Amino acid sequence: MLNFYPGPSKIYPEVRNYLMDAYDEGILGAPHRGEQFVQLSRTVVGSLKRRLNIPQDYSIFFTSSATECWEILTQSLTKKKSFHIYNGSFGEKWYEYAKKLRPNAEGIRFDINEAMPVEELDISVDTELICFTQNETSNGTQVTASTILNLHNRFRDTLTAVDATSSMAGLNLKHIKADIWFASVQKCFGLPPGLGILVCSPRAIFRAKQMNERSHYNSLVSLYEKMLNYQTVHTPNTLNIYLLKRMLEDRPFIKQLDIDLTDRANELYEFFGQFTDFKLLIENEEVRSKTVLVLEANERLVEDIKKRALHHNIRLGNGYGPWQRNTFRVANFPAIANEEYEELKRFFLHYYA
Template sequence: MLNFYPGPSKVYPEVRNYLVDAYDEGILSTPHRGEQFVQMTRAVVGSVKRRLNIPQDYYIFFTSSATECWEVLIQSLTKHKSSHIYNGSFGEKWYQYAQKLRPAAEGFSFDLNAPMPVEQLNISADTELICFTHNETSNGTQVSPTTILNLHNRYRDTLIAVDATSSMAGLNLKVIKADIWFASAQKCFGLPAGLAVMACSPRAIFRAKQMGERAHYNSLVSMYEKMLNYQTTHTPNVLNIYLLKRALEDRPFIKTIDLELTDRAQELYTFFEQFSDFQLLVENEEVRSKTVLALQGNEKLIDDIKKRALHHNMRLGNGYGPWARNTFRIANFPAILNEEYEELKRFFLHYYA
């Protein structure tokens, strides 16, 4: 089965061997307070920073998912209000969840074919955390480095948190331009679901210490204190942390991966522009995602494409949110081989050209 679903997506084929090694090395039953775990975590933290081009003074944490990161950040970095900028379902869900914890949370929506309107934003002066999704998996849009820089320059005194779930480990993110970046492992990391990686700036940790929020097992200040000794507040997904270590060691540095995915994304967009029965959902090239393509057509055709692809052992991504019935999505993740995309192209040329 060729898997182009945008998460959980295809895992690296080497994961099979990593799993056997984990068993043989005793990782599956190692104590999470023991020396083997500590040494493993120390190694993987170093690899995350080196391979993904994360500043050395940022702190690395592990949670169960990006969704858990939403909760951790709102609980531990805001007393009153966060502000959320979104153009799709996942950014909006983060905002809605923040409202449950901090009812004063603000939301600013913008069109999927428009860049984030930084100059038009009217974020309240008492906002403690600005939140947005770097790569909106639901509709195949992406916030450009220039836009992130403009946001950073305009709100220098406010912490900025970025959900990079479908771009971290695939694109060379300018991490220093925001205080928090996080992502789940089941997309560009090429690993099974059940683990998220979060990088926090010294400024974010200073804020967490100032608040001193310790009411939850995953309070950020508690996570920080444990990770000083390369431990976690709770029994973590030890196996997936091990898989992360091995995968990072065997992958190129992020600059190389970024170049490969960028080139392939352009080839895929050019390929799909030739079809007349369905179209790219995002018309503005400047805001198209490099890692998730969304294609739009009438509901009957979209349903036929997905079913026919599945019959030919290809799993395409369903649409999501407002685009659930009239779109399908294709992941452009590092674990998926070029030959697999060539087979995907042959499928579309045969049935829909």
């Protein structure tokens, strides 16, 4: 089965051997307060910083998912409110969840074919956290590095948090331009679901210490104190952390991965742009995602494409949110090999050219 679903997506084929190695090395039953896990945790944190260009003074934490990070950030970094900038379902869900915990949270939606309107944002001085999704998986849009820089420069005194679930470990993100980044590993990391990565700047940690919120098991200040000794507050997903260690050791550095994914994204957009029965949902090339392509057609054709593809052992992504019925999605993640995309192209040329 060729898997182009945008998460959980294809895992690296080497994971099969990693799993057996994890069993043989005894890591699966290792105490999470013991030296074997501490060494594993320390190694993974160091590899994440080196391989993904994360600043050395940023802190890294293990969570269960990116969704859990929404909760951690709201409860541990905001007393009053956050401000959410979104154009799709996942950014909106983050906003809606934040409002449940902090009813004063504010948000603004922008169009999927427009860049984030940084110059037009009216964010009050009592806002404690600015939140946005770098790569919106539901509609195939992205917030560019230059836009993130503009946001950083305009609201320099306010913490910024970035959901990078569909781009971390695939794109060379400029982590220094935001205070918090987080992702789950079932997309560009090429691993099974069940592990989240939360990256925090010294400013974010300082704010967490100031608030000193300790009412939850996953309070950020508690995560920080445990991670000083490379431990977690909860019993962690040791297996996935081990798989992450092995994956990082065997993959190229993020600069090369970014080049490869960008080149392939350009080729895929050019390829799909030639069809007339369906079209690219995002018309503005500047804001098109490099890791998730979204194609639009009438509902009947979308269902036909997905069914025919599945009959040929090709799994395409369903549409999501408002675009659930009239789109399908194609992941462009590092674990998916170039020859698999050639097979995908042959399928579309055969049936829909």
